[in-house]
Amino acid sequence: MKSSRVAKRYARALLGLSDDHAQLETWGTELERLARIADAPELALRLASPEVSHEAQIEAMAKIAERLELSFPLRSLAVVVARHGRIADLAAVSESYQDQLDVLLGRARATLTFAREPGAQDTAAVVRGLEAMVHKTVIATVKVDQSLLGGVVAELEGKIYDGSLATRLGEAARRLAG
Amino acid sequence: MQRSLIAIKRRSVALAISTSAIVLAPATGWCAESGGEAAGGGSWLSLVFYIINFAVFVWILMRYAAPAARKFFAERAGGIRETFARAETTCREAQDLVSRSAERMSQLDAEKKQLRADLDAETGYIANRIRELARETALRVIRDTELTGAAITEAAHRRVRAKLAETTGNLARELMVRSFTDDDQARLLRGFEEKLAQEARR
Numbered sequence: 001m002k003s004s005r006v007a008k009r010y011a012r013a014l015l016g017l018s019d020d021h022a023q024l025e026t027w028g029t030e031l032e033r034l035a036r037i038a039d040a041p042e043l044a045l046r047l048a049s050p051e052v053s054h055e056a057q058i059e060a061m062a063k064i065a066e067r068l069e070l071s072f073p074l075r076s077l078a079v080v081v082a083r084h085g086r087i088a089d090l091a092a093v094s095e096s097y098q099d100q101l102d103v104l105l106g107r108a109r110a111t112l113t114f115a116r117e118p119g120a121q122d123t124a125a126v127v128r129g130l131e132a133m134v135h136k137t138v139i140a141t142v143k144v145d146q147s148l149l150g151g152v153v154a155e156l157e158g159k160i161y162d163g164s165l166a167t168r169l170g171e172a173a174r175r176l177a178g
Numbered sequence: 179m180q181r182s183l184i185a186i187k188r189r190s191v192a193l194a195i196s197t198s199a200i201v202l203a204p205a206t207g208w209c210a211e212s213g214g215e216a217a218g219g220g221s222w223l224s225l226v227f228y229i230i231n232f233a234v235f236v237w238i239l240m241r242y243a244a245p246a247a248r249k250f251f252a253e254r255a256g257g258i259r260e261t262f263a264r265a266e267t268t269c270r271e272a273q274d275l276v277s278r279s280a281e282r283m284s285q286l287d288a289e290k291k292q293l294r295a296d297l298d299a300e301t302g303y304i305a306n307r308i309r310e311l312a313r314e315t316a317l318r319v320i321r322d323t324e325l326t327g328a329a330i331t332e333a334a335h336r337r338v339r340a341k342l343a344e345t346t347g348n349l350a351r352e353l354m355v356r357s358f359t360d361d362d363q364a365r366l367l368r369g370f371e372e373k374l375a376q377e378a379r380r
Contacts (some may be wrong), residue, residue: 113330115363122367129374149354151366154374163370165354169347176343178336 007092012079013099016092017073021105026092028101030074035094037064038087047087058082108136110156115148115164130156 014031018024024102037043038061047057061082065075081087102109110130124144134146134156145153150165 005346116360118367122364125367125371126374129371129378132378133374149351150358150363152370154370160375161370163366163373165366166351169350169354172350173347174345176346177340 002007002094004085004096007089008095009030009090010077010086010093010098012096012099014077014097015100022137024101024104028097029070030068030070031077031090031094031097032077033068034070034074035090037068038090054083055085057085057158060086062171087140106136107139108134108157109141110115111140111143111152113143113145113148113153113164115144115146115150115152115166117144117164118142118152126152126154130161132156 014027017022018027036058038047043064046052047060052060052087058079061078062075063092065078068152071080081090086093090171101107110127112118112126118126127140128137130140138156148150148164148166151163151168153164153167154161
């Protein structure tokens, strides 16, 4: 919880640096890359090791940011996070940044799980239906799960909209079992 | 007690008089006989002599034998009185004992009756209680048996239904996997989109 609050504060600080939505999107992508690298097990273990000094951690984060060719605010953020010993919270910062950016831009993220590989039209149709429901732009992540047998399951803003055949079958079996 | 003593005294006096009469009667006869032999001289003198003699004898008797006899009789009377008193006391005690034992017997009888009545009442109560408990237990056993039977039946029904549902589900799943087509998927997606649209309209 404390880590989440801290992550929200860092994310809010980064969001407050610009009003340009395109710029904020770019920073979000860069932050996600940085968090993914810092969260990689081989690097995370080394950075968390007590053998690595605080200065070395800061220097390592600065070099990583430089290698990734991140913009200046992201490089600064990497150094600040390292200086405050919050490298392990970078993933949470990135997640919180995306959430706050989505709110700021009126977007929602959805996970669509299809029983079969969907066509672009199918995905777009489901996304449209979700957008009409929440009145936001929906950014969909598509997955395939054959155990659904047929149909689709959409997860949006903590709610699950289940249109799968497996669930219908399960319900029918439960009704039959009484 | 007093009456007995008076009777004893009277008997003692009568005995003394009888003894005197018996002693004196031969003397009177002897005097008369002597008078007859003398025929007009010395017989009365003999009588007087004998009377005096007898009087002396009586006096000696009264002087020396009477106190001893009186003492003997008094002691004897005292002994008798004491014996009589003891006998009376013993008799009274025996009567007391008899009355007490009779009273005790009647008490025991009453206690026995009371005990029997109490035992009868207690036995009746216990018998009733046992009967009630037995009836309650029997009813409980019947109720439990009915409930258990119903539960077993219900569980069996549930198991059968669950097995049926599972088998049907598996069959349906196999059928769908085998015969599910892209058209079916498209139809399902259309249905899902309609559901989303309905949600959006709410």
